Each structure stands twice: as C-alpha cells, then as structure tokens.
Amino acid sequence: MPISSSSSLGHPPNVVSIAGVDPSGGAGIFADIKTFSALGAYGCSIVAALTAQNTRGVTGIHTPPADFLRLQIDTLFSDVTLHACKIGMLGNAEIVATVADRLAHWSAPNIVLDPVMVSKSGDTLLGHEAISALREALFPLAFIITPNLPEAGVLLGERAPETFGEMRHAAERLRKMLPTASEHWVLLKGGHLPGSESTDLLFDGERMIELSARRIDTSNTHGTGCTLSSAIAALLPQCRADSPNPVETAVRAAHGYLHRAISDAGLLHVGHGHGPVHHFHALWTNPEGFFSPL
Numbered sequence: 288m289p290i291s292s293s294s295s296l297g298h299p300p301n302v303v304s305i306a307g308v309d310p311s312g313g314a315g316i317f318a319d320i321k322t323f324s325a326l327g328a329y330g331c332s333i334v335a336a337l338t339a340q341n342t343r344g345v346t347g348i349h350t351p352p353a354d355f356l357r358l359q360i361d362t363l364f365s366d367v368t369l370h371a372c373k374i375g376m377l378g379n380a381e382i383v384a385t386v387a388d389r390l391a392h393w394s395a396p397n398i399v400l401d402p403v404m405v406s407k408s409g410d411t412l413l414g415h416e417a418i419s420a421l422r423e424a425l426f427p428l429a430f431i432i433t434p435n436l437p438e439a440g441v442l443l444g445e446r447a448p449e450t451f452g453e454m455r456h457a458a459e460r461l462r463k464m465l466p467t468a469s470e471h472w473v474l475l476k477g478g479h480l481p482g483s484e485s486t487d488l489l490f491d492g493e494r495m496i497e498l499s500a501r502r503i504d505t506s507n508t509h510g511t512g513c514t515l516s517s518a519i520a521a522l523l524p525q526c527r528a529d530s531p532n533p534v535e536t537a538v539r540a541a542h543g544y545l546h547r548a549i550s551d552a553g554l555l556h557v558g559h560g561h562g563p564v565h566h567f568h569a570l571w572t573n574p575e576g577f578f579s580p581l
Contacts, residue, residue, distance in 0.1 A: 306375030
C-alpha cells in the first residue's frame, strides 16, 4: 500500500500500534505512543499482549482472547481514520491470524511490521507456531518489515547473518517473501554485527540503501526496535508522496530520531537492567533532562 502525503490532511496523522504492553514503558505500546507523540502523530493503540516485564526481563505473558482483539480492531477502525499501522509483539498464531484478517478487511495503510521474537533481555516473545503465520498472513500486508539479524535468521530458517555480505543476501531473500510490487520494503537492522558503526539495509527489491550510524556505548537500549519501527510509522504519512524518495526520507529521519534517543538515554534513570531510550529528547530541554514549566 503506497504512502500518502499528510500535507492535505490539515491535522496530524493518526497512527495505531498493535503490540504488547511493557509496564516499564521502554518497549511495546508505551514506547510506540511516546514515539508517535514526539514525531507529530496522534497515537492510538490496540493491546495484543500483556507482559510482566521490567528492564531486566520478562516474567510473564498474557494474550487477550482473539474475539476481544478483533473487537478492539473493528471498534477503532470503524471510527478513526488511520494513516499508518505499526505491528509489534503478537504472541501466538491465533493473534497473528486475527490481526491479519482484520487489517486486510479494513485495508489498513502503511503497515510497519516489526517481527518481535525475543526481548532485549533474551526472553522469547513469539511462539514458534506463530512464525509461519507471520510469514504467510502478515507479510503480504506489510508495507515494510523491520527484522534484526537474529529475527532474519529465524524467518529464513537458518542462522543469523554474521557478516555484512551475508546480511545483504538475507535482505534480498527477505524481500522475496513480500509481494512483488515495488511498494514493499525490507529494513534489515545490523546492530548485532561488530564494529564502531551500525549499518542497516533498506531494500525494495531494486535499491539497496545503506544507513550507517556511530555505535553508542550504552546499556540503555531497551525498546530500540519498537522505537525505530514506530518512528517510521509516524513519519511515513508525513512524507510527501510526490517527493523523489519518500520512504527513504522517512526511514532516514526515523534513524536520526532513534540515534539521538539512544545518545540522550543517560539523562533517564529507569530500572537496573537495559534502560529505555529517551523518546522525548527534543522536548525535555532542561540540562537535567526533565520538563520545567518555568
């Protein structure tokens, strides 16, 4: 589904996150809503999973009944015009199938699919039976998918890429899993490769675009994948459809936003594990890192 310009809307785009709830606020729906808000989009959400989670790990997962998930989606889409949709943690095959069915029914635009499988702490978030459902039911609907290297390995049924050459080959193979039309993209995240820079690959089947950034030495990386994918979802409807490279523009802007959010994460003090990134780094301008009304 092609992006559309929000210049004619006269108001911020409405963007929905369909994902899990992280009580610590660093990942999942809460991170998505913060990102939408920071980047000028109005955020909505549909709860696909509840987690007992903090910066150290996940201790429990609860998924809502599929009928209630369906009701959430239908109730929201019947009233609110959505301009983009970010999909995160779904949890099991029935949830995946329900989301795919309803998004197809409502012709949801600009679907950004982050195939969340494992948390930053190493906890499994997507059941094995749901992986094939993800490929078969949701990949055909996705405008862009944003796997990291371990997720790419799982999706391809092989070990994760270990070199940049293997990463390029994986991006090509992942793109073949999407519809052949040019309006579908892969953003393969290369953060797991060693080096002073982290390079992601943006590929539409023809152009392979390298997006590199200086690697930041920090443990505050909780929710980076959620933040990047939700930033892309927030920015896609705001890019002019008649510009030369609107998708590349949105993804580059999302990259810049995330890099600054990681760089300024030390201003926050949340938990004792992998801390969150600073979603409001551009808004909380005090040197101490908090808002002052004065």
